[in-house]
Amino acid sequence: MEEASRASKFAYTFIVLFILWLVVTSSLDVQEVITGAIIALIVAALTYDVFTKAGLANLHPKRVAYAIAYLPYFLWAMIMANLDVAYRVLHPARPIRPGIVKCRTILDSDTGKLSLANSITLTPGTITLDVDGKDYFIHWIWVPDEVLNAKDDSEHVEKASEAITRPFEKFLRVIFG
Incomplete structure (x- = not known):
């Protein structure tokens, strides 16, 4: 560009x-x-x-429209994550299975990657620990079975990315290029 x-x-x-x-x-x-x-x-x-x-x-109107659409989407994701974390904290058995997962982003711009890392961290239950190029290392309060039981590293990364980064990336890719 x-x-x-x-x-x-x-x-x-x-x-x-x-x-x-x-x-x-x-x-x-x-x-x-x-x-x-x-x-x-x-x-x-x-x-x-x-x-x-x-x-x-x-x-550009498309970027602005996606940015406007991203705000309620992000707020909804944050509300749902807060409810999930509250459930895990208040549940008598404390159903947590924490772990550090590796995700890979499809974003290229530094601003987009920064926005993705902040979106992940601001959503309760996840925190971005490190970013190395396109790889994100994220602490997750509940690592699902499909990620834990991945047969190899690439499947682990793909399943974790699908769950954590992809929902945000569909907006951020348009907003930040």
């Missing part, structure tokens, strides 16, 4: 920072909006070169 122009990178950085300001302050008061615009301009001027490589191309 070709690197965007300086103006495109600056504009994208400003837009993202300004929207973030509006979300965090949750105010459309004129003073808040002006202050946010000024701060976003200053920060964008200082950081646009390290903030993005693609610039305004990041705002």
Whole structure:
């Protein structure tokens, strides 16, 4: 992918920072909006070169649609994982079978890989311990039988990846390329 122009990178950085300001302050008061615009301009001027490589191309409608769809999907996954962990903690027999599994991602971009690692870690019951290229080492509170009983390493990696990383990757692959 070709690197965007300086103006495109600056504009994208400003837009993202300004929207973030509006979300965090949750105010459309004129003073808040002006202050946010000024701060976003200053920060964008200082950081646009390290903030993005693609610039305004990041705002492609398909990417934006997938990002919007990812938020409720991720929240649902997080709620379900919280309920699962609560069940395991509150159950008298404490049904846990922890283990460290290896998953392989299909993502290429560093930002996509970082988002995947954070999505895994923010979902209770899993935590990303290490990332080595396309390989993720994840601590899992309940390693299923099909992963434990895999006949070889490649089957183990594929089954663990199907359960942990693939659900997030279908969105992140489009969002981050």
